[in-house]
Amino acid sequence: MLEALLGDDVESSGRYLPEIIYGANDGIVTTFAVVAGVAGAALSPGIVIVLGFANLFADGFSMGMSNYLSERSEEDYHDAVGDGHVRSDGKTPVQTAATTFVAFIVAGWAPLFPYVFRVEPLFPISIAVTGVAFFVVGASRSFVTDRSWVTNGGEMFVVGMTAAAVAYAVGSFLAGVA
Numbered sequence: 001m002l003e004a005l006l007g008d009d010v011e012s013s014g015r016y017l018p019e020i021i022y023g024a025n026d027g028i029v030t031t032f033a034v035v036a037g038v039a040g041a042a043l044s045p046g047i048v049i050v051l052g053f054a055n056l057f058a059d060g061f062s063m064g065m066s067n068y069l070s071e072r073s074e075e076d077y078h079d080a081v082g083d084g085h086v087r088s089d090g091k092t093p094v095q096t097a098a099t100t101f102v103a104f105i106v107a108g109w110a111p112l113f114p115y116v117f118r119v120e121p122l123f124p125i126s127i128a129v130t131g132v133a134f135f136v137v138g139a140s141r142s143f144v145t146d147r148s149w150v151t152n153g154g155e156m157f158v159v160g161m162t163a164a165a166v167a168y169a170v171g172s173f174l175a176g177v178a
Contacts, residue, residue, distance in 0.1 A: 014144035015089045016099045021156075023063055023100035024137045027108025029160055030059050032130045033167035035111045039123040040171025045115055048122075052112045056105060064101030068093045107137055127164070134160035 034051045038044075071093035078085035110133035114125035138156025142149035 015091060016096070017141065017144055019067065019096050019099040020103045021137065021141065022067075023060075023103030024107035025134075025156065025160060026063055027056070027060060027104035027106075028110055028130060028133050028137070029163045029167075031056055031108045032111040032126070032160075032164045035115070035123070035126050035130075036164055036168035037171035037174075039126075040168045040173075041175040045122055048115045049112065052115065056108050056112070060101050060104035060108060063104050064097040067100040068097035071096050107133055130164060131157060131161055 031052055034055050035048050038048045038051065071091075075087075075093065111126050111130045113119070113129050114122045119125050135153040135157045138160075139149040139153030141147065141152040141156075145152065
């Protein structure tokens, strides 16, 4: 499916880079936020699976549809002002929405891996898998950019793991409330 969306050459594959990175990063961050929040609050691992998958599909759908509505709004705006603006990249709102959704789901399930397959210790393995997922998604940007895979991977790793640390801190702080 992604080949059909992305095409064969670097130029055409890079045109979906914003949707892929945005969807993948948000999928990893928000799913790990659920995992970290539940772990920080010392709740049952079963809750991680239920809340994690609920988040994965609901937020993934929301991201895709938000992307669609954003792209449609831009098209509608240009139609309303009559400036004749036509996208030069050939992307449609449906394609950008689908790309965002698929990237969100594919990357976003990574933090759930140890919980689904019961790989102990659950939360430390989830942290490791999440860090690897951030790095791999970031490093993959080097296929369509001139930046080093180490730089790209490191950048996304730092940003993503910082967001993950915030989620864990909030869960730990609110543990007494639950």
